[in-house]
Amino acid sequence: MRIAAIADDYTGASDLANTWAKNGLVTIQTIGIPEGLDVSGADALVVSFKIRSVPAAEAVAAAIRAWDWLTARGFDHVMYKVCSTFDSTDEGNIGPVTDALRARAGAALTLVTPAFPETKRTLYKGHLFVEDVLLSESPLRNHPLNPMHDPNLVRVLGRQTPDPVGLLDLATIRAGDAAVAARLDALAGEGVRSVIADAVAESDLDVLGRAAGAMPVSTGASGLGLGLARASGLGGGAVPASAPTTGPSAIVVGSCSARSLEQVAAAEAVMPVLRLDPDRLVAGEAIAEALDWARERIKAGPVLVAASGEPDAVRAVQARHGREAASAAIEAGLASLAEGLVAAGVTRLVVAGGETSGAVVDRLGIAGFRLGPEIAPGVPVLVTLGHEPPLAMALKSGNFGGADFFAQALTRL
Ligand SMILES: Nc1ncnc2c1ncn2[C@@H]1O[C@H](COP(=O)(O)OP(=O)(O)OP(=O)(O)O)[C@@H](O)[C@H]1O
Numbered sequence: 047m048r049i050a051a052i053a054d055d056y057t058g059a060s061d062l063a064n065t066w067a068k069n070g071l072v073t074i075q076t077i078g079i080p081e082g083l084d085v086s087g088a089d090a091l092v093v094s095f096k097i098r099s100v101p102a103a104e105a106v107a108a109a110i111r112a113w114d115w116l117t118a119r120g121f122d123h124v125m126y127k128v129c130s131t132f133d134s135t136d137e138g139n140i141g142p143v144t145d146a147l148r149a150r151a152g153a154a155l156t157l158v159t160p161a162f163p164e165t166k167r168t169l170y171k172g173h174l175f176v177e178d179v180l181l182s183e184s185p186l187r188n189h190p191l192n193p194m195h196d197p198n199l200v201r202v203l204g205r206q207t208p209d210p211v212g213l214l215d216l217a218t219i220r221a222g223d224a225a226v227a228a229r230l231d232a233l234a235g236e237g238v239r240s241v242i243a244d245a246v247a248e249s250d251l252d253v254l255g256r257a258a259g260a261m262p263v264s265t266g267a268s269g270l271g272l273g274l275a276r277a278s279g280l281g282g283g284a285v286p287a288s289a290p291t292t293g294p295s296a297i298v299v300g301s302c303s304a305r306s307l308e309q310v311a312a313a314e315a316v317m318p319v320l321r322l323d324p325d326r327l328v329a330g331e332a333i334a335e336a337l338d339w340a341r342e343r344i345k346a347g348p349v350l351v352a353a354s355g356e357p358d359a360v361r362a363v364q365a366r367h368g369r370e371a372a373s374a375a376i377e378a379g380l381a382s383l384a385e386g387l388v389a390a391g392v393t394r395l396v397v398a399g400g401e402t403s404g405a406v407v408d409r410l411g412i413a414g415f416r417l418g419p420e421i422a423p424g425v426p427v428l429v430t431l432g433h434e435p436p437l438a439m440a441l442k443s444g445n446f447g448g449a450d451f452f453a454q455a456l457t458r459l
């Protein structure tokens with residue numbers, strides 16, 4: 047079974063690609079549909095878009111284009127890769143894209159689970175836990191773009207699709223493949239089109255991977271990706287790509303997650319850190335002087351530049367400028383910063399935040415990535431394709447990595 051994915055952001059794409067590479071699949075992450083890229087040697091492809099927070103119709107159109115491209119090249123199963131914390135709003139885009147891919151595939155229903163126990167994302171009775179608390183009590187409740195206030199994913203997805211949403215509960219999964227198949231058949235017979243699946247351990251993902259792999263499409267995070275990889279029968283040929291280990295390094299942080307804020311604070315003890323004024327960023331200012339600051343320091347060692355703020359401060363910026371306008375302007379500013387850093391000779395670049403990574407990677411014109419070794423669960427070394435000179439990068443999801451992630455990452459790039 048040749049597997050592929052369509053990812054709704056670039057950090058999540060690299061997270062999934064890392065999971066597949068770690069399981070021995072030769073994996074390439076592409077930026078958009080890879081028309082000009084030679085991907086013939088890949089066991090698995092992750093086609094990544096920046097579509098998590100765009101209008102649903104735009105996300106659906108991109109996903110359908112990617113589905114057509116992938117299935118025309120013989121991929122048997124396509125997973126829609128979403129965030130392990132189910133980042134979405136009542137407008138989508140998990141529901142609309144899941145529905146569109148299922149219709150395109152002519153499938154009766156779609157198995158949906160963001161569970162990823164390795165990073166402590168677990169589901170029980172349809173309720174998503176982040177580490178030891180419900181999603182609604184986790185830092186994701188303060189997400190700048192899609193604050194998550196409801197842990198019941200049957201309800202959350204039910205608000206994003208016109209069709210009934212069902213539950214495949216843990217007890218059924220633990221009863222094995224036949225019980226799962228019977229439950230899915232029964233739900234389909236009741237008119238259910240999307241099924242949220244529990245999972246609290248990797249063994250549950252093996253059952254779900256086999257169940258999902260029997261259908262042409264699924265929706266999930268890297269946990270389901272792990273199950274699909276194991277069910278695919280592929281693997282054994284992956285060798286981590288070697289990254290350029292010379293050249294200056296820099297870290298650009300747009301993520302405002304609690305974890306990223308903690309990581310920026312830890313970095314201040316080991317490298318120069320510049321914190322940007324978000325209002326000046328929104329006004330299109332501050333990047334030129336930030337580049338001057340960085341150029342003076344990158345020959346001596348790594349630097350970190352962050353736009354990130356605490357939740358209340360982020361809400362205040364959004365109140366002053368509008369959420370979408372503030373996000374777009376800050377992402378554009380950080381993309382300009384990254385472009386200037388690479389022009390100044392940086393060849394090892396860490397970016398924190400999914401939307402931020404999308405803006406940076408698009409601005410640098412990167413066509414795709416080969417997978418290097420894992421830095422932290424869900425965060426691999428990425429070696430650019432279609433960029434000269436090749437860059438070693440890491441695209442860190444907001445909630446991933448330990449407190450010392452930034453210092454650790456630079457020892458691997
Ligand atoms: N100080 C700030 N005030 C308001 N918005 C900010 C500020 N700093 C960054 N932002 C915006 O907040 C958003 C952060 O989203 P992003 O996806 O980059 O990080 P994340 O959600 O933590 O990452 P992930 O999606 O991988 O979990 C971006 O749109 C960014 O431009």
Ligand SMILES: O=C(O)[C@H](O)C(=O)CO
Nearest residue numbers: 058061129130267400443
């Ligand atoms: O599944 C996750 O948490 C991924 O890393 C992601 O999608 C972050 O944006």
